[in-house]
Structure formats: C-alpha cells, structure tokens
Amino acid sequence: MIGPLVTVTVAMLAVAAVSFWTARRASAGTLPRNDLVGIRTAATRASDAAWVAAHRAGAADLRGTGIAALATALLPWVATIVPAGAREPVLVVVIVSGIGAILGFSIHAAIVGERAARGATEPV
Numbered sequence: 001m002i003g004p005l006v007t008v009t010v011a012m013l014a015v016a017a018v019s020f021w022t023a024r025r026a027s028a029g030t031l032p033r034n035d036l037v038g039i040r041t042a043a044t045r046a047s048d049a050a051w052v053a054a055h056r057a058g059a060a061d062l063r064g065t066g067i068a069a070l071a072t073a074l075l076p077w078v079a080t081i082v083p084a085g086a087r088e089p090v091l092v093v094v095i096v097s098g099i100g101a102i103l104g105f106s107i108h109a110a111i112v113g114e115r116a117a118r119g120a121t122e123p124v
Contacts, residue, residue, distance in 0.1 A: 019066030072098025
C-alpha cells in the first residue's frame with residue numbers, strides 16, 4: 001500500500017508546485033504566454049492584455065488548486081492510521097475528493113479568466 005501512496009504524494013506535490021508557481025506569476029502579471037501552463041483558451045490567447053487579465057483574475061483559484069493538491073498529497077498519509085478494514089475506502093474518498101477539488105478550482109479559474117480576457121483591451 002505504501003507504493004501507491006508515494007506515487008499519489010509525488011504526483012500531487014508536483015501539481016501543487018506548478019500551481020503555486022503559476023499563481024504567483026499570474027498574480028504578478030509575469031506569466032508568459034505559453035503552451036504548457038495557465039489558462040489557455042481562444043480568448044486568453046487573443047492578446048497579451050487578455051492573457052494577463054485572465055491570469056490575474058484566475059490567480060486565487062490557481063492558488064486554490066495548489067492548496068487542494070497539497071492537501072491531496074498529505075491527507076492520505078493521515079488516513080493510514082485508520083483501522084485496516086476501513087483504510088482503503090477512506091483513502092479512495094480522500095484522494096477522489098482532492099482530485100475533485102483540484103478540478104473545481106481549475107475549472108473556476110478558467111471561467112473567471114475567460115470572462116476577464118473577453119473584457120481586456122490592449123494598452124494604447
């Protein structure tokens with residue numbers, strides 16, 4: 001059982017690190033347009049102003065994604081103290097709930113960012 005927990009922990013710590021880094025750069029307006037991280041929709045990619053506006057608007061949710069990923073990395077280890085018969089269901093609920101929270105924050109960041117991008121204009 002330790003092997004899968006280590007895998008989940010490493011994966012979620014990576015998601016948390018990328019999310020926190022992205023949120024920090026997004027809130028500062030220094031996240032460059034790219035094909036790997038961030039809110040990538042037609043509206044956010046329309047211009048530099050749209051990209052910055054979207055990411056500033058979605059930064060709090062991107063931080064939420066990082067917090068959810070960090071919790072998902074650590075909470076399964078706490079669940080190991082649950083009696084053996086109930087351990088696996090508890091672990092499944094904790095991990096699935098954490099992934100649900102990560103998806104929820106990510107989707108909300110995209111929605112908020114898309115709205116902000118549509119309202120952005122290029123600086124004159």
